[in-house]
Amino acid sequence: MTDPATLDVTLVDGYVDEPAHFGVPPYISTYPRFTAGALVDAGVPKEKITYHTIDELRDDRSKWRDVAEADLTCYLGGMTVPGKYVGGTPAEPDEVREIAWTAKGTCLMGGPVKFGVGDQNEGATETERDDLDYDFVAKGDVEAAAYDLVESGLEGFGDRMRDVEEVDRWAAKGAFVVEQHPNHPEYLIAEMETSRGCPYRCSFCTEPLYGNPSFRPPESVVDEVDRLSDHGVKHYRLGRQADILAYGGDGEAPNPDALRTLYGGIREVAPDLETLHLDNMNPITIVEWPEKAREGIRIIAEHNTPGDTAAFGLESADPEVMSDNNLNVTADECLEAVRVVNEEGGWRPGEEPGTGPSWGDDAANRLPKLLPGINLVHGLKGETAETFEHNKEFLQRVYDEGLMLRRVNIRQVMAFAGTDMSETGAEIAKDHKKLFKQYKREVREEIDNPMLQRLAPPGTRLPDVHLEYHQDGKTFGRQLGTYPLLVGIPGELELGQTIDVAVVDHGFRSVTGVPHPLDLNDASMDELTAIPGIGKQRAGDIVVNRPYESPEEIDADVDLTAFARASRPGGAD
Numbered sequence: 398m399t400d401p402a403t404l405d406v407t408l409v410d411g412y413v414d415e416p417a418h419f420g421v422p423p424y425i426s427t428y429p430r431f432t433a434g435a436l437v438d439a440g441v442p443k444e445k446i447t448y449h450t451i452d453e454l455r456d457d458r459s460k461w462r463d464v465a466e467a468d469l470t471c472y473l474g475g476m477t478v479p480g481k482y483v484g485g486t487p488a489e490p491d492e493v494r495e496i497a498w499t500a501k502g503t504c505l506m507g508g509p510v511k512f513g514v515g516d517q518n519e520g521a522t523e524t525e526r527d528d529l530d531y532d533f534v535a536k537g538d539v540e541a542a543a544y545d546l547v548e549s550g551l552e553g554f555g556d557r558m559r560d561v562e563e564v565d566r567w568a569a570k571g572a573f574v575v576e577q578h579p580n581h582p583e584y585l586i587a588e589m590e591t592s593r594g595c596p597y598r599c600s601f602c603t604e605p606l607y608g609n610p611s612f613r614p615p616e617s618v619v620d621e622v623d624r625l626s627d628h629g630v631k632h633y634r635l636g637r638q639a640d641i642l643a644y645g646g647d648g649e650a651p652n653p654d655a656l657r658t659l660y661g662g663i664r665e666v667a668p669d670l671e672t673l674h675l676d677n678m679n680p681i682t683i684v685e686w687p688e689k690a691r692e693g694i695r696i697i698a699e700h701n702t703p704g705d706t707a708a709f710g711l712e713s714a715d716p717e718v719m720s721d722n723n724l725n726v727t728a729d730e731c732l733e734a735v736r737v738v739n740e741e742g743g744w745r746p747g748e749e750p751g752t753g754p755s756w757g758d759d760a761a762n763r764l765p766k767l768l769p770g771i772n773l774v775h776g777l778k779g780e781t782a783e784t785f786e787h788n789k790e791f792l793q794r795v796y797d798e799g800l801m802l803r804r805v806n807i808r809q810v811m812a813f814a815g816t817d818m819s820e821t822g823a824e825i826a827k828d829h830k831k832l833f834k835q836y837k838r839e840v841r842e843e844i845d846n847p848m849l850q851r852l853a854p855p856g857t858r859l860p861d862v863h864l865e866y867h868q869d870g871k872t873f874g875r876q877l878g879t880y881p882l883l884v885g886i887p888g889e890l891e892l893g894q895t896i897d898v899a900v901v902d903h904g905f906r907s908v909t910g911v912p913h914p915l916d917l918n919d920a921s922m923d924e925l926t927a928i929p930g931i932g933k934q935r936a937g938d939i940v941v942n943r944p945y946e947s948p949e950e951i952d953a954d955v956d957l958t959a960f961a962r963a964s965r966p967g968g969a970d
Contacts, residue, residue, distance in 0.1 A: 399468070399550040401440030407467035408432060408448045408574070409496055411474025411488030415509050416604045416710075417595075417677050418637045419588055422450065422484035423580050423863075423877060427590045427637060428473040428508050431540040431564060434571025438563075439547035448577040451488040454496075461499055469551060470500040471543055472531070475510030477603045477811060483865065483875070483883070484580075490529060497530040503551045506531040507539020512603050512814065540567055558608075564590070565617045572624035582629035583895065584863050586672060586877050590637035591618055591659070596648045597639075597679075599712065600722035601774060601810050601818040604639050610648035615655060619662035626667040632877045633663070636676035641707070642693045643682055651682060651689040653696055660700035671861065673700065674879040678707035678769070680734030681726045691741050695751060697767055698742040704764040706803040706879040707738055712774045713784060714791035721779035722818075728791045732798075735769050739800045742767030754801050756851045762858050762959065768803040770880060771795075775833050776810040776826025777818070785836040792844045801852055804880045804906065805845060807837050841905035849882075849903045855929045856959035857900040858913055859884060864892050870923075874898075883907035887923035899960045901927045915961040917951070918944045930955030 410429050413420040420426025433446055447463045451474070454460055464470050474488050497504050511534060528534045535542035537556040541563065545554035559567070568590075578585055594607040622633060635641060645655025663673065675697065683690040697705070713719055714728035726734070743753025745761035755765060773788055795802060809826040810818060826833070853859075862884050864874040872890040875881040884898050885907060898910035911924045917939060925936035930953055939951060946965065948957035 399547075401436075401547050402442060404441050404445060404468045404547065405466065405502075406436055406441055406446045406469045406471065407463045408446065409451060409454065409464065409470065409472050409474075410448065411451045411472060411493060411508075411510075412476075412485055413474055413509050414476045414478045414480050414487065416478055416602050417593065417639050418509070418590075419634075419676070421480075421482045421487060422452070422578075423584050423632075424484075424586050424588050424634070425575060425578055425580075426473075426588050427568070428539060429574055430571040430587075431559075431567045432471055432473060432507075432543050432571065433574040434567030434569065435540040435544040435559075435563070436547060437570045438566055439544045441547060443573055446574065448574050450485065450579060451492060452485050453579055454492075455486075464496055464499045465501055467500065468502040469543075469546070470496065470502060470504045471539065472496050472504065472506045472510075473508045473539060475508045475512065477509045477512055478808070480808070483873075494529050497532075503533070503546070504531050505533045505535065505539070505542060505546060507535030507542055509603065511536055511539075512606065540564075561611070561613060561617070564613065565620075568617065568621040569624050572621065572628050575625060575628050575630055582631070584877065585630060586632035586634055587625050587630050588636045589618060589621065589633055591635050591641070591644050592638040594648075595639040597681075597725045598723050599710070599725070600778060600821075601712075610639065610643065612645055615645065615659040615662055618659060619666055622663050623666040626670070631667070631670050632672035633667070633670060634672070634674045634676060634879055635659075636674075636879070639677055640679035640682055641675045641697070642678055642690055649682065649685075651686050651693045653689055653692040656693050656696045660696060664700055671702070672877045673702050674705045675701070676706070676708050676879055678709065678738075679725070680709045680711065680731045680769075683734040683737050684726070684730045687737065691737060694738060694741040694767065698744070698750060701766060702878070703746055703766055704803075704876065704878050704881070705742075705767045706770045707742075707767060708770045708772055708806070708879075709734060710772050711791070712772060713777060713780070713788065714773075715780070715784040715787040717781075718777050718779045718784055722777045728787070731771075732791070732794060735771075735795055735800055735802070736798075738767060738769045743801055754799065756799075756801060756854070760854075762856050764853060764857065764859070765801065765803075768801050768852075770804045770806060771802055772806045772808075774808060774810050775829065776823060778821050778825070780825050780829065782829075782832060785832060789836065789840060789843075792840060796844060796848060796851075802848055803852065805840060805848075806880075807840060809833060845905045846903055849906070849908065853882065853900045853903070853908055855899075855901055856956075859898045859900065859908075859910060861895050862898045862910070863895050864890055866892065884910045886910055886912065887927050888921055901929055901960070911960060913960065917948060917957070917961050917963045919964065920961070928955065928957070928960050 646652035899913035
């Protein structure tokens with residue numbers, strides 16, 4: 398029998414993207430944390446557990462030694478939702494195989510990879526189960542498999558799901574592993590599990606494969622936040638659930654009291670947190686239980702941080718597609734849910750709660766507290782050319798009614814075994830690929846851009862933008878949070894720092910900004926030119942006539958105090 402106290406274990410995070418779980422940097426998913434906790438609970442010392450992301454292995458080949466020499470290597474990953482990522486690149490199947498080939502000890506694979514593997518992590522693909530040359534594949538929960546595998550002396554395990562008592566222990570015991578993440582501590586957001594499973598059975602979704610909703614009690618989630626906070630985490634997202642409004646109830650109806658306990662408890666144990674966001678909210682819950690839903694949304698907006706997004710799974714506004722795929726909300730019902738979230742959560746800091754949607758000249762200069770986001774999936778059963786028109790019409794109705802969406806997520810389906818879409822596969826998506834690309838471009842131009850101008854007009858302040866990369870003479874960065882805006886800033890600023898930004902212009906899904914407040918006596922020509930109403934000639938005049946004692950000295954068609962200040966000539970402000 399192998400003594401757990403003697404085991405060296407390496408965890409490799411290949412990243413996850415599921416309908417109700419995200420773990421691509423700057424996010425860290427629950428999988429490495431819970432697995433680390435399970436290993437500790439089974440008797441493996443913390444100091445003998447090494448954690449690496451797949452990007453670390455790509456960037457530093459010497460870290461493969463930790464994979465090669467470990468007694469147990471656990472690969473954690475899998476994409477069941479396609480996406481495009483800035484902070485990291487999910488592991489491709491060939492890389493996952495290389496980990497197994499490199500490992501001299503026992504190797505275990507788990508996470509959503511158990512649902513299937515495609516040739517690439519992208520939409521319009523079909524998947525199949527594949528062990529990718531691993532000794533063991535966890536068909537149940539990988540954290541339970543890791544615990545049982547260590548308990549058995551690395552001989553084997555029975556596939557099973559962990560229970561609530563186990564996750565309570567493992568979540569707390571595994572919080573330490575966040576300190577080994579390369580983004581720790583400044584640029585790391587912890588994905589928090591409040592529940593998993595779903596009462597609905599949409600044709601394409603893997604979340605129902607976890608069963609009906611199972612909730613962690615508020616004190617369990619709050620305790621985990623407390624532990625993570627002790628390890629330097631200040632950013633959190635309640636993203637691991639199908640519907641935040643249903644938390645702590647019967648899986649369908651809202652439970653405002655449970656939300657109040659959860660959010661209030663998090664704020665109590667982590668009073669200095671910098672981000673508290675969520676992900677999924679089911680629009681049918683709002684339609685079926687409007688008053689309780691409104692109360693729950695008010696509680697969330699009271700405790701969260703600005704820029705939060707409630708992702709709505711409309712999936713399709715086409716009634717035929719809705720019927721054929723067992724979708725649970727119509728376009729009209731979803732529109733009503735969009736109204737409710739706008740009214741209760743669409744206010745901005747400094748404004749009266751519940752006075753949304755807030756936009757226009759009188760709106761405060763921060764992002765709204767909580768807005769809906771719309772998920773649309775293409776390639777579903779019954780899709781025709783008319784489906785694309787139905788979706789565009791729905792989005793136009795939202796805009797024409799004066800409402801706001803934080804973002805519109807458009808993707809093509811991935812077909813997984815165990816879902817109804819496994820019978821249809823990706824054929825419809827492949828047949829409609831050309832139509833899909835044209836439609837997606839139209840949505841970006843006709844909806845996303847004007848919506849973004851409504852959401853974040855010039856002068857909107859985005860605090861704590863983390864600068865990530867340079868491209869085409871600009872610096873790009875994002876805030877931490879749910880679906881953060883990509884911000885392009887003129888010039889190549891030092892990467893890794895965090896700055897406040899004022900929005901000056903808009904793309905389709907990104908904005909241009911300048912550091913806030915911009916110092917008129919030190920700003921570059923590119924920064925000054927980017928301010929609305931300045932232009933290149935006036936920017937040149939500003940530079941020539943420096944120094945200034947205040948922005949009011951400059952004759953401009955725009956209120957420069959929204960963007961800039963003037964340091965006192967000779968030094969201190």
